[in-house]
Amino acid sequence: MTLTGVARYEPEQLSSVGDHAVVVGASMAGLCAARVLADGFEDVTVIERDPLPDEPVARRGVPQANHIHVLQEAGRATLTDLFPDFGENLLSNGGLVLDGTRDLKMYDEGDFNADSPHRIPVYSAIRPLYESIVRRSVTTLDNVQMRPECQFITFRTDEEVTAVEGVIVKPAGGQSEELPADLVIDTTGRTSHTPTWLKEHGYPSPPTDEVRINVTYSTTFIERPSDDRHGILVVPSAPRTRGGAFLPVENDQWQVTLFGMHGDHPPADLDGFQEYTASFPIPHHKRLLDEYPQITEEIVQYPFQSNMRRRYEDLDRFPDGLVVLGDAIASFNPLYGQGMSVAALEALEFHHALAAGGREDLPSRVFKRIKQTVDIAWSMAVGADVQFPQTEGPKPRSADVLNWYLTRLIRQAHTDGMLFDAFFRVQMMEQPPSSLFRPRIMWRVLRPTGG
Ligand SMILES: Cc1cc2nc3c(=O)[nH]c(=O)nc-3n(C[C@H](O)[C@H](O)[C@H](O)COP(=O)(O)OP(=O)(O)OC[C@H]3O[C@@H](n4cnc5c(N)ncnc54)[C@H](O)[C@@H]3O)c2cc1C
Structure with missing residues (x-):
């Protein structure tokens, strides 16, 4: 889904879902997930192995934060839904609107x-500023506790390993401790250990696509x-x-x-x-x-x-009490600027899944919902990457025809602002790619160029 395809955030939809939820990883996906969980759980704990300074600086665990990050419209609008003063805080801390x-x-x-x-x-700021603004908002929620400098070690489970029932963590300089929880969210990013953990505990690992x-x-x-x-x-x-x-x-x-x-x-x-x-x-x-x-x-x-995608939605067995979100599910060629916006949209889908059925069959309902967002981001990123003959990995169906059409669209958009507008809204994940095939757009793409 893109922005226009997902219902907006309605915190009052959520009644009590559980006592305690743990989020592992306090980057963009983890912070958005914590915001959503705070509506339905008595307490939410966010575990992060880095120190979390007040200033907007790149952290060790998020080294990509040193590089340009574009926030797409889908991300801007969704972050504003989740944190209504997001834009105001960003601008008052030096961010720009362009x-x-x-x-x-x-x-x-x-x-x-x-x-x-x-x-x-379009907002413009360095990546650490986006994260610090969102983190400050999460920190003000009464029922959310941040645990910086606390390393996630592994999941706690019931005896039969049918459900995750919390985490084992190690605070800096301290002893390991157990944190029981009704729900655990893995937002540890691309290097998530959940696939290995599943394998070690008798579950299938998610099929993984890599391009x-x-x-x-x-x-x-x-x-x-x-x-x-x-x-x-x-x-x-x-x-x-x-x-x-x-x-x-x-x-x-x-x-x-x-x-x-x-x-x-x-x-x-x-x-x-x-x-x-x-x-x-x-x-x-x-x-x-x-x-x-x-x-x-x-x-x-x-x-x-590489672009990498773990297809959790294809698994027929998965433990209760665990959900994976953000780059831990899919990370895309950063050139297309999708990751933060996909993380925000996934949090919104997660909110709707909690509102629709609480913790009942939650992992598979969440994975199925967010698949639709990941599908679109993946097809846009990988679809463009396969234009290079050196790109290795599964090629999306119809990529050649689509690329022919998009190349023609981009050329026509050198002189046609309406066409660029339509293209930009797809790139910003506001509108779905199918919007570029509406008759009034197709006509502008396919009409003779006159040259
Ligand atoms: C070079 C580059 C440029 C990018 N440019 C853009 C862009 O222009 N626009 C955009 O939207 N996106 C961009 N992205 C993607 C974006 O950075 C991510 O999608 C976004 O940060 C969301 O990721 P995440 O929160 O899922 O994971 P991450 O940001 O990877 O965060 C994972 C967190 O988990 C913590 N963690 C990991 N293991 C443990 C553990 N054992 N215990 C406790 N904590 C742990 C880490 O310290 C970290 O805080 C770019 C990515 C790269 C690599």
């Missing part, structure tokens, strides 16, 4: 997009005049494996991230960084780096090997 198709431009298929006839507000793209991100910050709020994204487009983006963020900075797919990795020194941008099809990134001073000398890198 016009998604005027301040931000996308260069793809040989030109920039046309302006949309409508203003499309290899071998992309690396390199990121730095440069000074930005406070009245200049523009940003540009160059999308890697086969056969060109390179791309990059600069995004205006808080404290008069541009965050500059270069990305290279299939081993064409951007360097981690400024000279190499500038040289890399010299090979881009437009001069804007290089010019910016030449003109404005770097704020820190550091260039941080992040390698990301």
